[in-house]
Amino acid sequence: GQSxxxxxEVTAVEGAIVQINCTYQTSGFYGLSWYQQHDGGAPTFLSYxxxxxxxxxxxxxxxxxxxxxxxxxxxxxxxxxxxxxxFCAVRVGQAGTALxxxxxxxxxxxx
Amino acid sequence: DAGxxxxxxxxxxxxxxxxxxxxxxxxxxxxxxxxxxTMMRGLELLIYFNNNVPIDDSGMPEDRFSAKMPNASFSxxxxxxxEPRDSAVYFCASSLRSGVAKNIQYFGAGTRLSVL
Numbered sequence: 350g351q352s353x354x355x356x357x358e359v360t361a362v363e364g365a366i367v368q369i370n371c372t373y374q375t376s377g378f379y380g381l382s383w384y385q386q387h388d389g390g391a392p393t394f395l396s397y398x399x400x401x402x403x404x405x406x407x408x409x410x411x412x413x414x415x416x417x418x419x420x421x422x423x424x425x426x427x428x429x430x431x432x433x434x435x436f437c438a439v440r441v442g443q444a445g446t447a448l449x450x451x452x453x454x455x456x457x458x459x460x
Numbered sequence: 461d462a463g464x465x466x467x468x469x470x471x472x473x474x475x476x477x478x479x480x481x482x483x484x485x486x487x488x489x490x491x492x493x494x495x496x497x498t499m500m501r502g503l504e505l506l507i508y509f510n511n512n513v514p515i516d517d518s519g520m521p522e523d524r525f526s527a528k529m530p531n532a533s534f535s536x537x538x539x540x541x542x543e544p545r546d547s548a549v550y551f552c553a554s555s556l557r558s559g560v561a562k563n564i565q566y567f568g569a570g571t572r573l574s575v576l
Binding site: 382394442443 | 491493502503504505508510515516551553555557561562563564565566567568569570
């Protein structure tokens with residue numbers, strides 16, 4: 350089976366940097382995805398890592414270490430609008446087309 | 461593109477009633493996923509289809525739940541009979557196989573179901 354662990358809550362102030370960690374256990378591994386969900390909204394794709402290393406997309410970066418079954422999402426120059434839940438997810442199933450999500454990390458950004 | 465469209469956005473029903481949730485995936489996408497989200501259990505994958513064929517329904521909680529995809533542009537998730545513990549937000553998502561490198565799933569706005 351698959352399992353993912355991530356912190357339930359993180360708090361930070363505007364302009365700061367925050368790192369959300371994710372550890373996973375899976376029988377087969379294709380890659381680690383990150384999704385953002387604002388309160389009352391739908392999850393939206395943020396970033397993806399298939400290989401070890403850092404992927405950067407603007408203020409957001411994601412890192413993966415396959416040997417450690419570990420990844421993180423790094424959010425820089427935090428803004429109030431970044432307050433949301435962040436989910437890591439592993440790809441499973443037919444050619445890794447399905448996703449199993451972690452429980453999510455609620456990020457609260459204050460001024 | 462209009463994105464993934466789900467209906468209704470909100471559904472309130474009484475225990476024992478049949479509930480049908482609807483989803484229209486993004487045109488051209490060949491994978492469709494149904495998820496359920498609750499505070500306790502998070503975002504759970506219920507079932508997914510490839511080219512209208514169910515691939516894995518191991519996440520469907522009970523026989524009361526069923527899903528169909530009669531064509532490439534429409535899917536339903538049915539609960540019969542509904543129970544209060546089915547109260548949750550149900551999301552539909554779709555993806556394109558050729559995008560497998562990132563496997564981006566696009567989610568609908570969800571249906572908030574309340575079973576009284």
